[in-house]
Amino acid sequence: MPEPEIDAIVFDVLGTLVDEPAGIRAGIRRLDPSLDDAGAERLLSLWQRHTDREQRRVLDGSRPYLPSDALDREAARLVAGAAGVDDPAAVEALALSGTRLPPWPDSLAGLAERYPLIGLSNASRTALLGLNAHAGLRWHQALSAEEARTYKPDPEVYRLAVTVSGRAPERLLMVAAHAWDLRGAQALGLRTAYVARPVGDPPAGSDRFDLYAEGLAGLAEQLGVG
Structure with a gap:
């Protein structure tokens, strides 16, 4: 692909x-x-x-x-x-x-060097601040579902990223370890990338995402980063 x-x-x-x-x-x-x-x-x-x-x-x-x-x-x-x-x-x-959640070893994997990165989480604003600081995550923008007063996969949560980015949905790539999350983003028109994690929700046979990777380093390679 x-x-x-x-x-x-x-x-x-x-x-x-x-x-x-x-x-x-x-x-x-x-x-x-x-x-x-x-x-x-x-x-x-x-x-x-x-x-x-x-x-x-x-x-x-x-x-x-x-x-x-x-x-x-x-x-x-x-x-x-x-x-x-x-x-x-x-x-x-x-x-x-x-x-106080530990990051995976490859989290973000240098992708910030090429793309604007937007975190989009069901975590509240307060929780997101704490976990970003604890895990040392690097963002250009972090968005909480609290802004939409609902939870993913409600389309209003994904719309937050579309609005903040100022881009059409198809110009955004949603990355998640949860197939249900990617289906929600896909329904609003975002591109999708599944990244395998031990605690994630694997794709079903009927899912068709744009990219599949075993980790973020593999995703970065597919995107031509590094």
Whole structure:
């Protein structure tokens, strides 16, 4: 497939540039160091199920919009309760683990040298500031779904990147490790690149994205960077 003609790259953040489960898992282990692996994974799953479900409720209109850091606090209270911890300071520290996520080793991979980079995340403005600083991510612009008061894959979130870039959707390349995210961007007309991550959502057989890569270094090579 020929290299797409693009003017800017739009990156998903959670899962694509940072390892979200690893950061939350670390917070759970700090909450209760006595947990074995199975116990930590059970509590991680509880957190993920809550935030996924509540974001879907916002999307289908059954719940008013709440930013991601508020949903993280709800998840932290659930997890702490399941672990038998009721210390408010410990619960708040656990909630903040959603902003202390380790980057993947190849995150951004020199792409900023050629293209304007736009982060587009379901993370709230507050959470995005914290996780960008913690992970050392480099942006020209970072956008939160909070600006649209909804969550991806609502088209209004992708429209934020189109508006800020001042470019037609087909001149933007959306990069994500989640096929559902790319489908949402594709529906608005953005070009798409799937990057494989251990915690991502792999493409279905029916998906047709513009580019596929095993990592960001491979994507950079396909785009002629470096």
